[in-house]
Amino acid sequence: MTDGLRVIVSGGSMGGLFTALALSEAGHDVDVFERAADELESRGAGIVAQPRMLEYLGKRGIARPDDFSLVTHRREYLDRDGNVREGWADSMTFTGWDTLYRRLRRAVEDDRYHAGRVVGFERDGEVSVRFADGSERRTDLLVVAEGGRSGSREQLLPDVSPAYAGYVAWRGLIDEHEISRSLVERFEDTFVFFEGDRQLILGYLIPGPEGETGKGDRRLNWVWYDNVRDRERLNELLTGSDGAEHDFSVPPGDLRGEIERELRTAAEGFPDVFSRLVGATPDPFVQTIYDLSVPEMAFGRVCLLGDAAFVARPHTAAGTAKAAADAIELGEALDGDDRESALEGWEEKRLAAGRRLVREGIRMGEGYMD
Numbered sequence: 001m002t003d004g005l006r007v008i009v010s011g012g013s014m015g016g017l018f019t020a021l022a023l024s025e026a027g028h029d030v031d032v033f034e035r036a037a038d039e040l041e042s043r044g045a046g047i048v049a050q051p052r053m054l055e056y057l058g059k060r061g062i063a064r065p066d067d068f069s070l071v072t073h074r075r076e077y078l079d080r081d082g083n084v085r086e087g088w089a090d091s092m093t094f095t096g097w098d099t100l101y102r103r104l105r106r107a108v109e110d111d112r113y114h115a116g117r118v119v120g121f122e123r124d125g126e127v128s129v130r131f132a133d134g135s136e137r138r139t140d141l142l143v144v145a146e147g148g149r150s151g152s153r154e155q156l157l158p159d160v161s162p163a164y165a166g167y168v169a170w171r172g173l174i175d176e177h178e179i180s181r182s183l184v185e186r187f188e189d190t191f192v193f194f195e196g197d198r199q200l201i202l203g204y205l206i207p208g209p210e211g212e213t214g215k216g217d218r219r220l221n222w223v224w225y226d227n228v229r230d231r232e233r234l235n236e237l238l239t240g241s242d243g244a245e246h247d248f249s250v251p252p253g254d255l256r257g258e259i260e261r262e263l264r265t266a267a268e269g270f271p272d273v274f275s276r277l278v279g280a281t282p283d284p285f286v287q288t289i290y291d292l293s294v295p296e297m298a299f300g301r302v303c304l305l306g307d308a309a310f311v312a313r314p315h316t317a318a319g320t321a322k323a324a325a326d327a328i329e330l331g332e333a334l335d336g337d338d339r340e341s342a343l344e345g346w347e348e349k350r351l352a353a354g355r356r357l358v359r360e361g362i363r364m365g366e367g368y369m370d
């Protein structure tokens with residue numbers, strides 16, 4: 001075993017936390033810096049838990065599938081009257097973004113997870129990382145896990161930027177005890193969809209924030225993909241209740257009252273089960289759908305991973321799993337002696353995986369929304 005590297009991870013969401021776990025396990029000395037450390041725990045909605053990620057979490061005792069996720073065994077597409085138009089057996093495992101975040105966060109030692117915003121870095125053999133409070137730290141490796149709007153990526157690749165896909169995802173999450181039993185039952189063991197005219201809405205049950213899977217403690221999650229080609233309309237949707245213009249999403253509680261009312265009215269055209277669900281959800285929120293691909297992920301002693309490198313449309317249900325795989329494979333690559341060629345090998349494999357996923361997301365999105 002060679003000496004461990006000093007590693008700084010910029011970004012403490014899914015990609016950053018998986019990196020901290022995988023690189024510590026490979027014997028490195030890892031510190032994570034997150035600019036919104038106090039906020040993350042209460043954010044997010046439903047996500048698909050992919051098998052490889054579940055296996056990784058299970059083996060390390062971070063989360064067992066049965067105390068952290070829910071499985072559906074059927075997929076159904078409804079017609080406008082709410083009858084099943086098509087349905088088939090299909091197994092999917094769901095969890096909550098917050099449920100996963102909390103488990104990962106607890107697995108990383110508190111003195112390794114810091115509040116702090118990276119504002120730049122210099123490379124001079126080592127890497128010198130600058131923070132918003134004026135401090136600086138030197139490191140052997142900087143891992144950029146800053147998400148789709150990464151500032152450090154902009155420093156490395158100023159010509160790369162996210163491309164808006166022409167539609168948004170309205171999203172909502174509601175505790176099951178706040179809605180009627182009959183509504184919840186419609187989603188029991190079933191992943192339910194409705195396709196309208198260039199519209200798609202889907203819903204599924206997820207566990208409570210601490211992984212509660214018992215009846216009464218779960219939450220219902222919905223996602224509604226909606227075409228918004230007009231830029232002015234998009235800007236209107238992205239203007240929050242305080243008048244601030246958001247770039248890519250408006251978080252729960254920040255949507256303007258008039259937009260929320262329009263949303264609930266538009267949902268009345270959906271099958272009853274979805275219009276009731278949207279109608280009852282306390283704080284719907286919106287995220288724009290965009291594509292992002294980088295030509296490189298490794299830049300000597302700096303590398304990009306997760307959404308900072310590739311953002312695939314959510315239809316692939318793989319954003320979190322991709323960030324996890326980037327991190328786990330980086331840990332494997334940095335486990336041996338020849339780190340330089342290992343990083344090149346890591347980059348080649350992860351570039352291919354990222355490109356594949358982005359292509360797949362575009363293909364799926366065009367199928368639903370064009």
Ligand SMILES: Cc1cc2nc3c(=O)[nH]c(=O)nc-3n(C[C@H](O)[C@H](O)[C@H](O)COP(=O)(O)OP(=O)(O)OC[C@H]3O[C@@H](n4cnc5c(N)ncnc54)[C@H](O)[C@@H]3O)c2cc1C
Nearest residue numbers: 011013014015035043044045117118146147306307319320
């Ligand atoms: C709050 C939140 C909620 C989400 N909810 C869902 C969901 O419900 N379903 C789903 O499928 N996906 C969700 N995602 C996206 C999903 O987590 C990502 O697709 C995936 O996990 C990739 O994670 P990432 O760590 O690469 O990027 P992200 O999850 O985007 O995280 C990037 C992190 O970097 C931090 N950061 C950015 N710049 C800096 C900087 N300069 N210095 C320090 N920190 C910085 C950000 O605050 C953020 O926490 C959510 C992401 C966030 C941040």
